[in-house]
Structures are given as structure tokens and as C-alpha cells.
Amino acid sequence: MQDHLDELESKTIYILREAYNRIKPLGMLWSIGKDSTALLWCIRKAFYGRVPFPMIQLDTGMEEDEVYEFRDQLVKEWGFELKIEQCPPEEEMDQTLPPATRAAARKTEGLKNLLAREKYKGIIVGIRRDEQSMRAKERVFSPRRFDGTWNYKDQPAEFWDQYKTDFPEDTHVRIHPILHWREIDIWRYTQRENIPIVPLYLSRNGMRFRSLGEKNITFPIKSDASTIEEIIAELEVTKTSERAGRSMDSETEDSFERLRQSGYM
Amino acid sequence: MTDKKEKTGAEKVGVVIVGHVDHGKSTLIGRLLHDTDSLMDGKFEEVQASCKRRNVPFEWSFLLDAFQAERDQAVTIDTTQIWFKSKKRPYVIIDAPGHREFLKNMISGASFADAAILVVDAAEGVREQTKRHAYILHLLGLRQVVVAINKMDSVGYAEKRFNEVKGEVTEYLSGINIVPQAIIPIAAREGVNIATQSDKMPWHKGFSLLEQLDTFSPAAPPVEKPLRFPVQDVYRFDGRRIIVGRITSGVVRKGDTLLFSPSNRSATVTSIEKWNAPHDILSAQAGESIGITLDQPIYAARGDVASHAEQAPMLTHDFRANIFWLGKEPLRAGKRYKIKLATAEATVTVQSVDRVIDTGDLARTEKDFVAVNEMAVVTFHSRETVALDPFADNRDTGRVVIIEHQDVVGGGIVNMDGLADLRALRQATQENLTAVDHLLTAHDRAVRNGHRGMVVWLTGLSGAGKSTLAMRVEHALHTKGLQTYVLDGDNVRRGLNADLSFSTKDRSENIRRIGEVAALMADAGLIVITAFISPFLVDRRAARVAAGGSFHEVYVKADLDTCEKRDPKGLYKKARSGAIDDFTGISSPYEPPETPELVVDTAACDVDDCVGMIVDHVLENAQELLQKNYKEAAAER
Ligand SMILES: Nc1nc2c(ncn2[C@@H]2O[C@H](COP(=O)(O)OP(=O)(O)OP(=O)(O)O)[C@@H](O)[C@H]2O)c(=O)[nH]1
Numbered sequence: 010m011q012d013h014l015d016e017l018e019s020k021t022i023y024i025l026r027e028a029y030n031r032i033k034p035l036g037m038l039w040s041i042g043k044d045s046t047a048l049l050w051c052i053r054k055a056f057y058g059r060v061p062f063p064m065i066q067l068d069t070g071m072e073e074d075e076v077y078e079f080r081d082q083l084v085k086e087w088g089f090e091l092k093i094e095q096c097p098p099e100e101e102m103d104q105t106l107p108p109a110t111r112a113a114a115r116k117t118e119g120l121k122n123l124l125a126r127e128k129y130k131g132i133i134v135g136i137r138r139d140e141q142s143m144r145a146k147e148r149v150f151s152p153r154r155f156d157g158t159w160n161y162k163d164q165p166a167e168f169w170d171q172y173k174t175d176f177p178e179d180t181h182v183r184i185h186p187i188l189h190w191r192e193i194d195i196w197r198y199t200q201r202e203n204i205p206i207v208p209l210y211l212s213r214n215g216m217r218f219r220s221l222g223e224k225n226i227t228f229p230i231k232s233d234a235s236t237i238e239e240i241i242a243e244l245e246v247t248k249t250s251e252r253a254g255r256s257m258d259s260e261t262e263d264s265f266e267r268l269r270q271s272g273y274m
Numbered sequence: 275m276t277d278k279k280e281k282t283g284a285e286k287v288g289v290v291i292v293g294h295v296d297h298g299k300s301t302l303i304g305r306l307l308h309d310t311d312s313l314m315d316g317k318f319e320e321v322q323a324s325c326k327r328r329n330v331p332f333e334w335s336f337l338l339d340a341f342q343a344e345r346d347q348a349v350t351i352d353t354t355q356i357w358f359k360s361k362k363r364p365y366v367i368i369d370a371p372g373h374r375e376f377l378k379n380m381i382s383g384a385s386f387a388d389a390a391i392l393v394v395d396a397a398e399g400v401r402e403q404t405k406r407h408a409y410i411l412h413l414l415g416l417r418q419v420v421v422a423i424n425k426m427d428s429v430g431y432a433e434k435r436f437n438e439v440k441g442e443v444t445e446y447l448s449g450i451n452i453v454p455q456a457i458i459p460i461a462a463r464e465g466v467n468i469a470t471q472s473d474k475m476p477w478h479k480g481f482s483l484l485e486q487l488d489t490f491s492p493a494a495p496p497v498e499k500p501l502r503f504p505v506q507d508v509y510r511f512d513g514r515r516i517i518v519g520r521i522t523s524g525v526v527r528k529g530d531t532l533l534f535s536p537s538n539r540s541a542t543v544t545s546i547e548k549w550n551a552p553h554d555i556l557s558a559q560a561g562e563s564i565g566i567t568l569d570q571p572i573y574a575a576r577g578d579v580a581s582h583a584e585q586a587p588m589l590t591h592d593f594r595a596n597i598f599w600l601g602k603e604p605l606r607a608g609k610r611y612k613i614k615l616a617t618a619e620a621t622v623t624v625q626s627v628d629r630v631i632d633t634g635d636l637a638r639t640e641k642d643f644v645a646v647n648e649m650a651v652v653t654f655h656s657r658e659t660v661a662l663d664p665f666a667d668n669r670d671t672g673r674v675v676i677i678e679h680q681d682v683v684g685g686g687i688v689n690m691d692g693l694a695d696l697r698a699l700r701q702a703t704q705e706n707l708t709a710v711d712h713l714l715t716a717h718d719r720a721v722r723n724g725h726r727g728m729v730v731w732l733t734g735l736s737g738a739g740k741s742t743l744a745m746r747v748e749h750a751l752h753t754k755g756l757q758t759y760v761l762d763g764d765n766v767r768r769g770l771n772a773d774l775s776f777s778t779k780d781r782s783e784n785i786r787r788i789g790e791v792a793a794l795m796a797d798a799g800l801i802v803i804t805a806f807i808s809p810f811l812v813d814r815r816a817a818r819v820a821a822g823g824s825f826h827e828v829y830v831k832a833d834l835d836t837c838e839k840r841d842p843k844g845l846y847k848k849a850r851s852g853a854i855d856d857f858t859g860i861s862s863p864y865e866p867p868e869t870p871e872l873v874v875d876t877a878a879c880d881v882d883d884c885v886g887m888i889v890d891h892v893l894e895n896a897q898e899l900l901q902k903n904y905k906e907a908a909a910e911r
């Protein structure tokens with residue numbers, strides 16, 4: 010009998026194998042956080058220990074030191090291909106965006122540069138529906154237009170595990186294999202499978218990161234959860250949303266929508 | 275500490291909220307979340323601020339309608355899913371748009387549901403999308419339906435009006451075989467009868483909406499149904515061939531003999547593969563993503579469905595489907611589409627539009643096209659043989675998605691009433707064949723020879739070394755006591771294919787005949803080695819099909835430069851000078867094998883090594899299986 014986590018995992022593996030079979034070339038955005046690392050683990054499961062396409066880090070140089078250390082350690086241990094894409098500076102962003110949103114937009118631009126250069130047809134991203142109400146409306150295979158933007162007012166029909174896998178030239182598709190997972194599922198899975206995590210998720214001096222992002226726009230929350238077990242217990246009762254520590258989500262009502270529409274993850 | 279039910283997952287229920295535009299679906303969900311204290315901190319205030327900014331009274335629907343465009347126009351555009359937990363169990367609540375323009379989004383959401391709540395405005399009563407949505411629930415196979423008659427506040431909580439609307443809904447639903455589990459009066463915006471029973475309508479004796487949710491049952495994975503394992507991909511890792519996919523129904527066990535349809539080949543499961551599994555996996559069931567290895571290298575590919583032989587899917591070129599159509603251009607008789615059926619794809623022609631259903635009055639209209647958002651019954655003809663099940667027998671292998679210009683434009687459930695299953699026909703022919711074969715089996719021949727028959731198909735550029743290798747391998751095998759024979763240009767072109775020219779068509783026929791002859795010789799027990807450029811994938815695939823499980827493709831690899839330098843027969847020189855047309859590698863393409871059984875690189879290894887590799891491969895495959903067969907035969911006795 011499959012339990013809840015097995016069910017989530019099986020679906021994710023199915024999506025990954027569809028992507029690998031139908032879309033070439035593929036790459037995955039690995040943010041080094043808990044979600045994309047759990048997803049990377051699922052990739053190893055789907056492909057019998059292999060990671061058959063590159064992991065890509067959109068680097069702003071603004072991650073915490075522990076994040077970079079963890080990254081290098083895992084690449085060494087698991088032996089997969091990592092590509093690091095340096096994102097353009099903040100001065101080059103749309104200046105009408107509010108400050109934190111503008112800082113986040115650097116990743117969108119980094120991604121655009123990468124796509125223009127490497128011609129990826131599929132980009133795997135570890136976003137989840139329960140993170141954010143805009144992401145809750147995503148498709149598993151979500152096409153992007155020529156300029157990389159998301160046409161959220163006219164998304165393709167997607168049902169019965171049949172995904173849109175054919176696209177016009179010069180466009181790409183975002184693939185979201187863990188859209189159906191929740192934050193607590195990720196932690197239970199990380200615990201069960203013994204997946205390594207950046208230590209910043211665990212409480213030190215009464216503070217921990219619930220969501221990891223760049224130093225300038227992500228903040229730790231008050232928490233005493235210093236083990237995964239305790240994180241799970243915390244999430245079972247919490248009323249604080251996961252991305253409360255991400256300033257770009259709530260700067261203005263539409264800031265996150267503008268970010269996503271222009272191609273943010 | 276952790277919730278057991280949630281951990282087992284068996285209890286999770288997906289519920290979709292459907293109904294006509296503006297009848298209060300999103301409001302209902304927003305209110306349900308609020309009244310059960312399921313909202314994150316700050317969410318309520320965020321919506322309050324958003325409404326204030328727009329100068330509108332508080333809208334619960336904004337909790338779901340997150341896009342600016344949705345809030346500005348007060349309409350849901352796309353479906354959304356949120357988690358919610360009652361005291362009894364977790365739910366995935368799916369909001370669906372009611373506007374007809376977004377029907378594709380409604381279906382995208384509803385397809386995830388185990389149960390549905392059909393919302394009807396008490397003042398407006400049953401409207402166009404109320405009916406269409408109900409009909410779609412029926413097509414999606416959803417049988418657990420509750421009706422919520424909303425906005426009872428706007429009709430003064432009157433029992434009389436409730437009964438009128440109730441009558442209207444029940445009548446329509448009975449026409450499409452839906453019997454609602456309950457019909458509840460509510461006022462979503464006011465929180466009446468949502469999470470708690472209310473005293474506003476003392477005449478209503480039933481449950482609140484939340485209590486009603488808890489009466490739904492989760493849809494269990496179809497473990498009891500016959501096995502269906504659609505092949506998603508074939509991986510060759512570590513020299514092993516792993517066939518991967520997700521089981522859609524039934525159970526597969528290690529040691530099971532599986533039949534692959536439509537290719538109609540069988541092999542036995544030697545292992546069930548999951549990475550990092552703590553122990554040997556003996557069985558796997560519906561819902562699991564797995565890999566399997568087989569005892570024979572049969573040609574199974576994406577699109578095949580594995581089953582047990584006794585309960586195989588139907589094989590057909592013709593099938594009928596009850597469809598919903600989402601394409602902007604109408605579906606018409608005679609038009610061609612691509613369909614997806616589990617992992618298979620096929621090209622189909624619309625044979626006939628049998629009827630178009632007006633979801634308004636359920637009347638059948640006689641016309642030969644289906645317009646956007648219409649439902650219809652359509653007969654399709656497929657060029658390729660497809661393996662499928664009637665939807666009533668098996669869900670996942672009984673529904674098709676229709677594609678036009680790269681987009682999903684429709685979906686339908688299969689109905690095979692009155693149409694023939696080709697398997698019965700094929701089986702009849704097969705029985706005839708085995709009747710002849712009964713006196714002497716391939717196994718008998720293998721026992722006599724000490725090895726099985728097989729086709730070792732060498733392919734590669736001219737000058738790659740095929741002939742040299744073929745002769746050397748033949749010699750080596752002969753020395754080891756195996757029965758073997760080489761087919762190459764010299765002995766084939768002179769007799770069997772003396773009538774063929776070097777035109778593209780005749781080259782293809784040349785390879786086809788060689789493939790058939792090689793298959794016959796292998797069947798007679800020989801190890802046949804062929805040495806032809808055979809540049810095209812399709813031709814080699816046909817040869818593979820002819821030889822069944824005993825085909826071994828060996829890619830004799832050498833880059834063009836190397837071959838051209840060798841140029842043993844001076845052919846490259848002639849081709850470069852234009853004296854030979856369509857010369858492979860120069861003026862005609864060579865399509866390298868995608869998944870050969872063996873690759874020998876003659877540019878990188880010396881001849882002895884290459885010969886050794888091929889000989890080892892042959893010995894391993896021709897004899898190992900035999901030894902295994904001996905053991906099995908001994909065990910049977
Ligand atoms: N009087 C009254 N109005 C309600 C009630 N429930 C919802 N409404 C109002 O009906 C309008 C439509 O509500 P929504 O929840 O957006 O309707 P919907 O069914 O989600 O609409 P679509 O998703 O666009 O199809 C809003 O203005 C709500 O405030 C109710 O119980 N009573």
C-alpha cells in the first residue's frame with residue numbers, strides 16, 4: 010500500500026520521466042533550498058541514481074555562506090553537473106518595481122540570459138501550490154511565450170496526467186514536478202529519506218529560516234525548531250505563512266504577480 | 275504527533291466546486307476556510323485591504339482569486355487547489371471557474387477530484403453552466419455529487435424557493451444518471467450552513483456543508499482491476515534495460531509473464547526496480563512509478579501497455595468516445611487529429627460524428643461537427659493499432675486526449691459497444707501457427723544446438739568494419755561449436771535480391787528481405803550475422819520486429835573521417851567525385867541506432883577487441899537463456 014508520501018513521490022517521478030522523454034534539452038533550477046533539493050532526490054530516484062540533465066543555480070552572489078558551502082559539498086557527494094549563472098546587477102532591472110521585488114527580478118533576467126544562450130526547451134522548477142496563491146494556479150507543464158512571459162489568462166488544458174509537450178520554436182516550458190506537495194510534505198519526506206539540508210533551516214539562538222533566499226530580501230523567523238522533527242511539529246500548528254520572511258511577496262498587492270508574469274519562478 | 279490518516283494518504287479527498295458563473299463557488303471556499311480557522315495570519319487583512327483599494331464590499335472570493343484581473347473583474351479565470359483539514363480528514367479543495375469561456379480550466383481542475391459540490395444560485399436557479407458542468411462531472415466519472423443551493427439570504431431563506439430549485443436540479447441530474455447525495459440550502463457569504471448548522475432555516479433537517487464533505491469517500495487506487503502498466507520510457511543504465519512507467523491499475527509481481535500491447539510480445543519480469551529501495555521488491559501496485567527488467571530483450575517501447583495475458587486490453591483501429599470539445603475550430607468528420615491514450619500516441623481520423631448533445635435539454639442534434647464547449651459522441655479511426663479499454667472497465671486506459679496544432683483541444687471516454695476487438699482475430703492466427711510448431715519448439719532446437727537462434731545485426735557506415743567483423747565473429751563462434759552464418763552483400767544481392775536496384779525504394783526492400791530471411795534462419799536455430807550499412811531507423815526497426823525477441827543490433831561505430839581514410843573499396847572517392855548517388859555519409863544520411871544492444875567503436879578499439887565484444891555478447895545471450903531454460907524445465911519436472 011502506498012502511503013501519502015509515496016503517492017506524492019510516484020507522481021513526481023512520473024512527471025520527471027515525462028519531461029525527460031518529451032523535452033530536450035532540459036535543465037533544472039536548483040536553488041539549493043529544501044524544495045529543489047528534495048526534487049533533486051526524486052530525480053535520482055526517477056533515473057536510478059543519475060541526474061541526466063544539469064542543475065542550474067541562478068546566482069546573485071547574495072546567498073548565505075552556508076548555502077554555498079552546502080552546494081559545493083552536495084555536488085561533490087552526489088556528483089551531478091552544476092551550472093552557475095551569474096545574474097545581472099540590480100541597476101539593470103525595471104526601476105518601477107518596488108525594491109525587494111527589483112532585487113528578486115535579477116534571477117528572472119539571469120534565467121532569460123541563460124535561456125537565450127543555452128536554448129533550453131524545458132526548465133524544471135521546484136515550486137509548490139501551497140506556497141503562494143499565484144503559484145496555486147500553475148500548470149504542471151506551463152508554457153512561456155517568446156519573451157519568456159507567462160500568459161496566465163490563457164493556460165493550456167491539462168488533465169488526466171496528459172501534459173502539453175509540443176511547443177513552437179523559441180519558446181520554453183516550465184515543468185513543476187512538486188506542484189502538488191505541501192511544505193510539511195517536503196519536511197516529512199526529507200526526514201524519511203534522510204535528504205541533506207542547509208543547516209540554516211534549523212533554529213539557532215531562537216531563529217531559523219523557513220524559506221531560503223538572498224540575504225538582502227529574506228529574513229529568519231522566530232522558532233525553536235532545531236530538528237526536522239520539531240519543524241514538522243511547528244508546521245502542524247503554525248498560522249504564519251511560509252513566505253512571510255520574503256519581502257518581495259507583499260510589497261504591493263501585485264508585486265509577485267508582476268514578477269511571475271515576466272518570467273520569475 | 276503526526277496525523278496517521280494524513281500519513282497513510284488513503285483518506286485524502288479531492289473535492290471540486292462547480293456551477294454557473296457568479297453563483298458563489300469561490301465565496302463558498304473562502305468562507306469555509308475562514309470558518310474552520312484554516313487561513314494563515316494576515317490573509318484576511320490582505321483581502322480586506324484589497325477590497326478597500328477597489329472600493330468594493332468585502333469579497334471572500336479574493337482568497338482564491340489571486341490574479342489582479344480576477345479581482346478587477348470579479349470573476350475566476352483559472353482553477354486553483356488548496357489544502358484544508360476537517361476534524362475527520364484532509365481535503366484538496368479545487369475552485370473551478372464558472373464562466374463558459376474558461377471551461378478548459380474548469381475541466382483541468384475537476385479532473386483531479388474524487389467528489390464535487392454543484393453550486394446553484396437560489397434566485398437564478400439552474401443555468402447554462404450548471405448543466406454543462408454537471409454533464410462534465412458525469413463524463414469525468416465523478417459519481418459523488420452534493421448540490422448546494424446558495425444565496426438563500428437573497429430569497430429570504432424561503433423553503434418554497436429552495437424546493438423549486440431543488441426540483442429543477444434533481445430533474446436535470448436524473449437525466450444524466452447523477453443522484454446527488456444531498457441538496458443543502460446555504461448562504462456562503464453569510465457563513466450560513468457552511469461550517470456549522472444554522473438556525474436561519476429550521477425547516478432544513480440535514481447536514482451543514484462541512485459535515486456533508488465528511489460523508490464523501492476517497493477514491494481508492496484501482497488495485498483490484500486487471501493490471502495495466504503503460505510503458506513510459508526504456509532506460510539503458512549499467513548495461514541493463516529498465517522499462518519504466520506508472521502502474522495505472524492492478525498489481526505486478528516479480529516472475530509474472532507480461533504481455534505488451536499492441537506489439538503483442540511477452541516476457542517475464544525478472545525484477546522490479548526502484549532506486550535506493552531497502553530490499554528486493556516483490557510486487558508493485560496501481561499508482562506506483564516503477565521500473566522492471568525482463569528475461570528477454572523484447573522490443574517494448576513507450577506507448578506499449580503491459581498486462582497479464584488473460585486480462586489484456588482490447589486491440590482496435592476503431593473506437594467511439596464521448597467527448598467534450600475545447601477547440602476553437604470545430605471537430606469535423608474527416609479531420610485528422612493526434613490522440614494520447616495513457617503513454618501512447620496515435621493519428622486518428624474522425625470517422626463520424628454520431629451525435630452532438632445539447633447539454634441544455636440533453637437533446638441530440640444531428641450535425642457533422644462539434645463546436646467549442648459542446649459534448650458529442652464521435653467514432654475515430656486510427657492508422658496504428660491501439661490498445662485500450664472501455665472506460666467503464668478501466669479508467670486510465672479508457673480515455674483519450676485529443677491534440678490539434680500542439681494543443682489539447684478535447685478529451686473523451688472510450689466506449690467499444692458494437693466494435694470489434696482485434697485480439698480475438700490475432701489469437702486465432704497465432705493458434706494456427708503454434709499448432710504447426712507444436713511438434714518441434716524453438717526450445718527443442720536450442721537444446722539440440724546448445725544455443726538459441728539469434729540475429730546479430732551489424733549496422734554502420736561503409737568502411738566501418740562490418741564485413742571484417744562479421745567474418746571474424748562467424749569464425750570464432752563456429753570454432754566454439756555454434757551454428758552460425760553471415761548474410762552480406764555478396765550472397766544476397768546475387769540471388770535473393772537480384773531483382774533490386776539501388777534506388778531508395780529498392781534499398782529499403784533489400785533490407786526488408788534480409789530482415790525476414792535472417793528472422794527465418796534464427797528461427798531455424800542459427801546465429802545469423804548480417805553486415806549491411808542499413809542506414810535508416812525504420813528499416814532496422816522492421817527487421818527487429820520480424821525477428822521478435824532474438825534481434826540484437828550492433829552499432830559498428832567509426833566516424834566518417836576514419837571510414838573515408840580507410841576507403842577499402844575506393845567508394846568514398848567515387849562518391850566525392852559525384853560518381854555515386856545517395857552515398858551514405860556523403861550524400862545520404864546515416865541514422866545511428868538510438869538504443870543498440872551493443873556498440874563497438876572500430877576507430878577506438880582494435881579488431882580483436884571488437885570481435886571479442888561481439889562474441890561475448892552472443893555467447894551471453896544465446897547460451898545464458900538456454901541454461902536458464904534448462905533449469906526451468908528441470909524444475910517443472
Ligand atoms: N447574497 C449573497 N451573495 C453571495 C453569496 N455567496 C456569494 N455571493 C456573491 O456572489 C458574487 C459571486 O461570488 P463568487 O464566489 O465570485 O462566484 P463564483 O461562483 O466563484 O464565480 P466564478 O468563479 O467567476 O464562476 C460575489 O459578489 C459574492 O459576494 C451569498 O450567500 N449570498
Ligand SMILES: [Mg+2]
Binds near residue numbers: 301349370
Ligand atoms: Mg470563482
